[in-house]
Amino acid sequence: MCSNATASHNGAEMEAFVRSMLPSATITAGKDGIDGDLEGVPLEIKSCQVCITDNSHPFTGKRSGRFVFSGDQHNALLESGGEYLLIVHKEGSPFLGFRAPASCLNLPDFTGNRAVSWRVIVSQLAEVV
Numbered sequence: 001m002c003s004n005a006t007a008s009h010n011g012a013e014m015e016a017f018v019r020s021m022l023p024s025a026t027i028t029a030g031k032d033g034i035d036g037d038l039e040g041v042p043l044e045i046k047s048c049q050v051c052i053t054d055n056s057h058p059f060t061g062k063r064s065g066r067f068v069f070s071g072d073q074h075n076a077l078l079e080s081g082g083e084y085l086l087i088v089h090k091e092g093s094p095f096l097g098f099r100a101p102a103s104c105l106n107l108p109d110f111t112g113n114r115a116v117s118w119r120v121i122v123s124q125l126a127e128v129v
Helices: 002-021 073-078 118-128
Strands: 036-038 041-048 051-053 061-066 066-070 083-090 093-101 112-119
Touching: 002 041, 036 093, 041 066, 041 073, 051 118, 066 073, 066 118, 083 118, 112 118
Parallel strands: 041 083
Antiparallel strands: 036 041, 051 061, 066 112, 083 093
């Protein structure tokens, strides 16, 4: 399976996981491309793998997975007081998850997509807790 197809499949699996763990979440992929809401708050679910194969890393051949953020989604979440539900998984099984207001992520204004290592996001969130 190519990386885009794998990412799409993994994203669908993690959304199914969220539905099972948080039945009060409404996952609809509705307005502004946001996945849904939780307790009346807009919610975007992002997932990535713990690590992936990357031959540009000569010693290990692996690197940390990355969340891919959309500038339009991020701005919509910022404007609406929305949140992210961020899930790091290992071979399709959730490994680490956290919920955070979009305003807590240090993502400078951007357009298009931006990929950020899950380790960077975790360290950013650790600073605001």
